[in-house]
Amino acid sequence: MPNVVIVGTQWGDEGKGKVVDALAPHVAAVVRFQGGNNAGHTLVVNGQKIVLHLLPSGILHPEVTSLIGHGVVIDPAVLLGEIDRLTARGHVLSADKLGISLSAHVILPYHTAVDQARERARGASKIGTTGRGIGPAYEDKVARRGVRIADLIDPARLALRLGEILPEKNHALENWHGVAPITADALLNELAPMGARLRPWARDTVAEVHAILGRGGSILFEGAQGTFLDIDHGTYPFVTSSNTVAGAACAGAGVGPTAIHEVVGIAKAYTTRVGSGAFPTEDLGAAGEALRAIGAEFGATTGRPRRCGWFDAALLRQAVRLNGVTRLALTKLDVLTGLDRIPVCVGYAGFDGTFPAALEDAVPVWEELPGWSDPISGARTLGDLPREARAYVDRLEALVGVPIELISVGPEREATIAVGGLFAG
Ligand code: IMP
Numbered sequence: 001m002p003n004v005v006i007v008g009t010q011w012g013d014e015g016k017g018k019v020v021d022a023l024a025p026h027v028a029a030v031v032r033f034q035g036g037n038n039a040g041h042t043l044v045v046n047g048q049k050i051v052l053h054l055l056p057s058g059i060l061h062p063e064v065t066s067l068i069g070h071g072v073v074i075d076p077a078v079l080l081g082e083i084d085r086l087t088a089r090g091h092v093l094s095a096d097k098l099g100i101s102l103s104a105h106v107i108l109p110y111h112t113a114v115d116q117a118r119e120r121a122r123g124a125s126k127i128g129t130t131g132r133g134i135g136p137a138y139e140d141k142v143a144r145r146g147v148r149i150a151d152l153i154d155p156a157r158l159a160l161r162l163g164e165i166l167p168e169k170n171h172a173l174e175n176w177h178g179v180a181p182i183t184a185d186a187l188l189n190e191l192a193p194m195g196a197r198l199r200p201w202a203r204d205t206v207a208e209v210h211a212i213l214g215r216g217g218s219i220l221f222e223g224a225q226g227t228f229l230d231i232d233h234g235t236y237p238f239v240t241s242s243n244t245v246a247g248a249a250c251a252g253a254g255v256g257p258t259a260i261h262e263v264v265g266i267a268k269a270y271t272t273r274v275g276s277g278a279f280p281t282e283d284l285g286a287a288g289e290a291l292r293a294i295g296a297e298f299g300a301t302t303g304r305p306r307r308c309g310w311f312d313a314a315l316l317r318q319a320v321r322l323n324g325v326t327r328l329a330l331t332k333l334d335v336l337t338g339l340d341r342i343p344v345c346v347g348y349a350g351f352d353g354t355f356p357a358a359l360e361d362a363v364p365v366w367e368e369l370p371g372w373s374d375p376i377s378g379a380r381t382l383g384d385l386p387r388e389a390r391a392y393v394d395r396l397e398a399l400v401g402v403p404i405e406l407i408s409v410g411p412e413r414e415a416t417i418a419v420g421g422l423f424a425g
Helices: 016-026 076-088 109-125 134-142 155-177 184-201 205-214 248-253 286-294 313-323 387-400
Strands: 004-008 029-032 041-045 048-052 065-068 098-101 219-222 262-268 271-273 307-309 327-331 341-348 364-370 404-408 416-418
Touching (some): 004 016, 016 219, 016 327, 016 404, 065 205, 076 184, 098 184, 098 205, 155 184, 205 219, 219 248, 262 313, 286 307, 313 341, 313 387, 327 387, 364 387, 387 404
Parallel strands (some): 004 219, 004 262, 029 065, 262 327, 327 404
Antiparallel strands (some): 041 048, 271 307, 341 364
16 A cells, blocks of 8 residues: 545545545554644444544554644644543554654644634634634744643643743733633643643654654555645635645655655535635535535534535646645535536636636536436445446546546445545455
């Protein structure tokens, strides 16, 4: 198995968790490299739904090492809650199975408070963040006033660090954000026990990644969010605060580009988006509502209804360029069952070979493909699909120019068609 990066090619929620879970048994380790608990990766195993926000989606495979790289921002309370929930379900998260980078930054209570206070202040022009403190935590990292896991697990270092950071932080909290200031003692009392609990898993994950590679083991780098939420390439300012493209796996996990062999792009058979910002193929009518209802398009993290629309091949072609996508997995094809005709955006008027800097300017050029009515969730081979469903997949593949090697036809692990390539066998 090569070293693979998995990325979302749209606005997140493409079903990356399920694809990571499918590939995990073939690798030595799964590494998260960016984002935080704004992500929500839903897995359905033996009829049970498991939502992961911080733990890598390989965590359910006991033989696979799960690493949280230093590009991730970690809310310790959320991570511990997730560890406790999985442990209660009988999963053993021993220190050799789960590793947390000492250099990952910590989301502190004031990050969450600031995220939510800012959104309230923005009113109608809000970004629609998940309110989990992701942006403020990354801001502090870049401003060099962050707290890292190495500080969190060492009370003396944590006290020192908070002493440096809190005077300025409290000034801003009180005088600008209208949020109550926080004392170093209160924060220490809250954080130190969490640091102590996380200590067994905290280590040099870069060394571990390279040890695995040195032994000839392969690694799956698990992206969160999607390409068009990327801080550089997304629909700025309606984006998240990290780089979500495949290149971020290098910086966020600690490998060079030469360590990565394949990039698997995950695309939903239609498109969704949570939060504000441009969405050229959005369907604000009854068809969009039907996609939301049938596809259960409600945020795994916040429960918010997702905005729904049609497959956008122009968006996908751009995602292929930005990530170097070599193979595609197409998810939720079953949700389109029962539609008479399925609109697909094949390009944007006036943009040929270029991509609009402001996606609000994109006017989709539409094509309509015939739908199918027979249920497809039981399909396990391409031959099991109705002719129109196969034609739909073939047309998307031709429009995007990358082979579709996996098709997901339902939420369960088994509801998958492995077309070939990486997913064969
Ligand atoms: P933040 O990442 O919480 O700052 O939110 C910024 C934008 O990214 C908002 O539009 C969120 O809805 C969106 N977002 C963040 N994480 C995810 C995700 O995992 N899936 C889908 N949208 C996300």
